[in-house]
Amino acid sequence: MIPELGHFALWLALATALLLGVLPLAGTLRERDEWMALARPLATALCIAVGIAFVCLTASFVRNDFSVLYVASNSNSALPLQYRIAGVWGGHEGSLLLWVTMLCVWMAAVASFSRHLPQPVVARILSVMGWVAVGFLLFTLITSNPFERLLPVPADGRDLNPLLQDPGMVIHPPMLYMGYVGFSVAFAFAVSALIGGNLDAQWARWTRPWTLAAWMFLTIGITLGSWWAYYTLGWGGWWFWDPVENASFMPWLAGTALVHSLAVTEKRGAFKSWTVLLAILAFSLSLLGTFLVRSGVLSSVHAFATDPRRGLFILAFLVIVVGTSLALYAWRAPRVGLGSRFALLSRETLLLGNNVMLVVAMAAVLLGTLYPLLLDALGMGKISVGPPYFDTVFVPLMAPVVFLMGIGPLARWKQASLPELALRLRWAFAVAVLAALGSGWLAGRIAPGTTLGLLMAWWLVASVATDLWGRVKPREGAGIGARAALLPRATLGMMVAHLGVAVFIFGVTLVKTFEVERDVRMDMGDTTTIEGYVFTFRGVRELDGPNYRAARARVEVTRDGRKVADMFPEKRIYRVQRNPMTNAAIQTGFTRDLYVSLGEAVDGGAWIVRVYYKPFIDWIWGGCVLMVLGGLLAATDRRYRSRAAASVTPAATPAAPPPLAPAMRRVGTLEHEAP
Amino acid sequence: MKSLKFLIPLALFGVLALFLAAGLKLDPREVPSPLIGKPAPDFKLTRLDDPTASISRDDMLGKVWILNVWASWCVACREEHPMLVEFAQRKLVPVYGLNYKDVRADGTAWLSRHGNPYEASLFDGDGRVGIDFGVYGVPETFVIDRKGVIRFKQIGPLTPEVLRDRIEPLLKSLQA
Numbered sequence: 001m002i003p004e005l006g007h008f009a010l011w012l013a014l015a016t017a018l019l020l021g022v023l024p025l026a027g028t029l030r031e032r033d034e035w036m037a038l039a040r041p042l043a044t045a046l047c048i049a050v051g052i053a054f055v056c057l058t059a060s061f062v063r064n065d066f067s068v069l070y071v072a073s074n075s076n077s078a079l080p081l082q083y084r085i086a087g088v089w090g091g092h093e094g095s096l097l098l099w100v101t102m103l104c105v106w107m108a109a110v111a112s113f114s115r116h117l118p119q120p121v122v123a124r125i126l127s128v129m130g131w132v133a134v135g136f137l138l139f140t141l142i143t144s145n146p147f148e149r150l151l152p153v154p155a156d157g158r159d160l161n162p163l164l165q166d167p168g169m170v171i172h173p174p175m176l177y178m179g180y181v182g183f184s185v186a187f188a189f190a191v192s193a194l195i196g197g198n199l200d201a202q203w204a205r206w207t208r209p210w211t212l213a214a215w216m217f218l219t220i221g222i223t224l225g226s227w228w229a230y231y232t233l234g235w236g237g238w239w240f241w242d243p244v245e246n247a248s249f250m251p252w253l254a255g256t257a258l259v260h261s262l263a264v265t266e267k268r269g270a271f272k273s274w275t276v277l278l279a280i281l282a283f284s285l286s287l288l289g290t291f292l293v294r295s296g297v298l299s300s301v302h303a304f305a306t307d308p309r310r311g312l313f314i315l316a317f318l319v320i321v322v323g324t325s326l327a328l329y330a331w332r333a334p335r336v337g338l339g340s341r342f343a344l345l346s347r348e349t350l351l352l353g354n355n356v357m358l359v360v361a362m363a364a365v366l367l368g369t370l371y372p373l374l375l376d377a378l379g380m381g382k383i384s385v386g387p388p389y390f391d392t393v394f395v396p397l398m399a400p401v402v403f404l405m406g407i408g409p410l411a412r413w414k415q416a417s418l419p420e421l422a423l424r425l426r427w428a429f430a431v432a433v434l435a436a437l438g439s440g441w442l443a444g445r446i447a448p449g450t451t452l453g454l455l456m457a458w459w460l461v462a463s464v465a466t467d468l469w470g471r472v473k474p475r476e477g478a479g480i481g482a483r484a485a486l487l488p489r490a491t492l493g494m495m496v497a498h499l500g501v502a503v504f505i506f507g508v509t510l511v512k513t514f515e516v517e518r519d520v521r522m523d524m525g526d527t528t529t530i531e532g533y534v535f536t537f538r539g540v541r542e543l544d545g546p547n548y549r550a551a552r553a554r555v556e557v558t559r560d561g562r563k564v565a566d567m568f569p570e571k572r573i574y575r576v577q578r579n580p581m582t583n584a585a586i587q588t589g590f591t592r593d594l595y596v597s598l599g600e601a602v603d604g605g606a607w608i609v610r611v612y613y614k615p616f617i618d619w620i621w622g623g624c625v626l627m628v629l630g631g632l633l634a635a636t637d638r639r640y641r642s643r644a645a646a647s648v649t650p651a652a653t654p655a656a657p658p659p660l661a662p663a664m665r666r667v668g669t670l671e672h673e674a675p
Numbered sequence: 676m677k678s679l680k681f682l683i684p685l686a687l688f689g690v691l692a693l694f695l696a697a698g699l700k701l702d703p704r705e706v707p708s709p710l711i712g713k714p715a716p717d718f719k720l721t722r723l724d725d726p727t728a729s730i731s732r733d734d735m736l737g738k739v740w741i742l743n744v745w746a747s748w749c750v751a752c753r754e755e756h757p758m759l760v761e762f763a764q765r766k767l768v769p770v771y772g773l774n775y776k777d778v779r780a781d782g783t784a785w786l787s788r789h790g791n792p793y794e795a796s797l798f799d800g801d802g803r804v805g806i807d808f809g810v811y812g813v814p815e816t817f818v819i820d821r822k823g824v825i826r827f828k829q830i831g832p833l834t835p836e837v838l839r840d841r842i843e844p845l846l847k848s849l850q851a
Contacts, residue, residue: 073750158750273681277684280684281684284688291695295695295698295699311699312699315692315695315696315699318692318695319692322688322692323685323688323689323692326684326685326688327685329681329684329685330681330682330684330685333681334681370691370694373694373695373698373701374694376698376701377694377697377698377701576748577748578748578776
């Protein structure tokens, strides 16, 4: 009964989403207030219907209802409760339902935090999101119904993929999807602004906190995924340039560009058409990621079981959504106007430069990801593109980005002066060079690649420090404390996020240069020494988990005769699916990780053991956490919280394109004439 | 004409969509097996139903046969199984099973429940022979000729189309 209820709720949701897509939008075109007013109630109803479906599927998992095909394929009665719940998004059908659920969460958020927006704007935004929901609900119902029954009912389920039976996996997909789907808000804002013709600084101010929130979730999601790969895949890597990782990284790059470009549009009214394009791009890339993962066009460790009908459906959906919005862009954007002018050297130019670099980097990742597909489609053979390509292309593209990141925040809007910038930053640059050489020397080696990485990290630190000092140094009687208290959260957020990038680069550089990886054959009592740490193998014993058997080794680590830790790497065999899983033992420290994982058993009770020393690896994720914190600070800036935000006007009033209907001209003029 | 540049994103996307559509028809996992045209790897394994009797590669020389890799824990095997049972009843060629990474009792029970299409199943409990055959997903099916050379390999479940259009014509030409 519960699965049927869920199935019914999904059909109900589809009907509601169709109404939401049609009525409020039609209301804005025909100036019917009562139709526009339907947007919020319909969005709420849609959320409730999808919520019911989600709860029904979760209940089927919790109750071990193996008469539901999806539950039988992704769960087992021996599976612990938390993984039965995570099993809801452990396969294609359920993760799609999670996608739709997240979309509804965002919709509900937009509906409730948009009281200060004019009604036609809210109506258009929710309608656009309603159409996105229609597409995904249709996809779910036609090709991937999670509530399908299975007859005869099996005695037990096939179990959740063991790789997913991990705490990191419980929260990684929801975070990632919150990020992916979150860009639909920026997308909806952009599309509705293109329709309505009110593409202005006001629009940018509304879009910014939403974009930042989505960007934060995406950052958390990617970070969790990387951390999870590090400790469960058993070979100590943290990023593999796998097509699916790339699928999440591309929207992140576009989203990062969008966050910065929105800042310019809000403050200076410039780059409007570029910003709109980025908003469309970020969400399109999220959809493209969905297509790549679920259609089977690329092979990847993440790929879901594939079905050509699904691939065709998402492709059609992708073409409709992206094609329509880009056509709308081509039609409406030329009349948006350029906004205020700026000089060749100004903060606008520097930000635009960085934006372009980020998009180029994104394009490079896209090319690498799709290259096997392109060659295959042109009949030029099968190849795979791996880390060598991405490392070679990506690092040189990022170096100038980082260099500009240091300068941008110190440059003036509109017109900056090169001598002044040079004067302010020469010390920062000198300090960065010295610090890079010094830290390289301390770490043990001064090599070109390492120094470049360290230089980038220190350059960011030094320039953020210069910027901060310029903003808080005592002036006109105000002391450091008083001036620091006046710093807007948005500025602080930017600094914290940029420091996060520095920390990230620092971690990557040191791990790449100084990590030690050793695969050794170890018998009882054998030792191996890395960087002064003595690892002693103390044997393996068998133990039983709830749904697996494990071989668990004890490896004792000492340094200078003192005990550092006992480490317990495991090799697990999950009873149902039978694939072996490696659970690495990691001893985390501020400046290094010790990483031990079990390879294969060899003759006579000995094992192949991988013993790794990873300096500063946690700084990689620490840097990401700082970026998220920066985003959080910026998203909660005072001007987004107060309703009086509208009193800040952009420097120049841009010309609005001719609106589609008289109703919008009214709204548009009102906004532009607001004091 | 200035507004033409705003069409560039749409045009780029159009090209991308064409490639993605073409990509849907291709299978990235269809890796040409390096084993095709090569002699089957050497093996000597016990029978699933009789741990004392064994079968080796050389026993199979002189006849065209099919090797189907299966396991009781493999769900896709259950999907192709009825087809295989029916195919074996037509007695075109002997079908042998390779019971991959399984437990003897589970494998025997599974066959008695779902039907046994195999002349015999080789028991490969630790999966060594499966690895020699390059098995990376169960089920897999091999066609091996009289000289012990692998002529065809199917990764994943058999389909009626594959049996009818690829395997049967191949068997006819091999037996001619």
